[in-house]
Amino acid sequence: MDKDYLELKQWLEETKDEPLETMAGFFDARIDSYEEHMARWKAHYQWMADLLPTSLETLLDLGCGTGLELDYILARFPHLVVVGIDLSERMLAQLRKKHGDKKLSLVCADYFTYDLGQERFDAVVSFQSLHHYTAAKKEELFRKVHRCLKPGGVYLECDYIATSQAIEELAFFEAQRRRRRDGIKDEVFVHFDTPLTLEHELACIRKAGFTVVELVGFLPKDQHTAMIRAMK
Ligand SMILES: C[S@@+](CC[C@H](N)C(=O)[O-])C[C@H]1O[C@@H](n2cnc3c(N)ncnc32)[C@H](O)[C@@H]1O
Numbered sequence: 001m002d003k004d005y006l007e008l009k010q011w012l013e014e015t016k017d018e019p020l021e022t023m024a025g026f027f028d029a030r031i032d033s034y035e036e037h038m039a040r041w042k043a044h045y046q047w048m049a050d051l052l053p054t055s056l057e058t059l060l061d062l063g064c065g066t067g068l069e070l071d072y073i074l075a076r077f078p079h080l081v082v083v084g085i086d087l088s089e090r091m092l093a094q095l096r097k098k099h100g101d102k103k104l105s106l107v108c109a110d111y112f113t114y115d116l117g118q119e120r121f122d123a124v125v126s127f128q129s130l131h132h133y134t135a136a137k138k139e140e141l142f143r144k145v146h147r148c149l150k151p152g153g154v155y156l157e158c159d160y161i162a163t164s165q166a167i168e169e170l171a172f173f174e175a176q177r178r179r180r181r182d183g184i185k186d187e188v189f190v191h192f193d194t195p196l197t198l199e200h201e202l203a204c205i206r207k208a209g210f211t212v213v214e215l216v217g218f219l220p221k222d223q224h225t226a227m228i229r230a231m232k
Pocket of ligand 1: 023024027038062063064065066067068069085086087088091109110111112126127128129189
């Protein structure tokens with residue numbers, strides 16, 4: 001068994017009795033330490049901002065949270081028109097506090113059910129939000145992302161990936177075990193990491209009809225966080 005698998009096994013064992021938390025409940029409860037905790041991704045946030053096209057005018061952020069990627073994106077594009085969607089009202093309140101002077105529309109909603117519209121955005125981004133969902137849920141969302149992008153638009157995703165099929169399966173198995181134990185229905189979103197392998201993630205995006213779907217890469221010393229780009 002590889003090192004990542006053994007580390008996951010050990011972490012699952014150590015946390016096996018912890019109750020699952022709902023997605024919004026998890027982030028609402030950690031709002032005060034959230035940005036400090038996420039500071040480790042600074043280089044990834046900058047990278048995402050750098051990858052956006054110079055001509056960018058309209059952007060949708062799926063799971064924008066407190067807007068850490070937007071800190072970098074808005075520094076590069078201060079006049080950008082942004083729609084940010086997140087389940088956590090407290091995360092959105094923090095984002096509003098930081099960037100209230102910018103052209104932001106913030107929506108407290110579930111991006112799977114919220115109407116993203118048609119050919120509205122030059123770019124869609126998602127940073128560390130989608131690694132809690134199944135391939136079936138993601139395929140549904142990527143079709144909506146494709147639809148809401150203008151022709152030639154770009155989707156950028158920076159997120160955890162499972163480094164093996166065994167890791168993907170183990171995490172989903174454990175998520176189901178904890179759901180059954182805690183009596184949580186499948187349709188309730190919980191904060192438990194279930195990343196897909198890179199191959200599975202790319203396959204889900206390809207099914208939505210993008211012309212190009214590619215791994216942009218990884219940053220040095222981090223083989224767990226992939227930057228993915230898709231072009232309409
Ligand atoms: C780890 S945080 C990342 C936030 C931000 N992108 C960042 O990098 O700082 C994940 C965010 O995704 C949001 N989220 C998860 N599932 C969601 C859903 N189905 N609809 C909307 N937001 C969701 C959570 O509420 C949370 O704020």
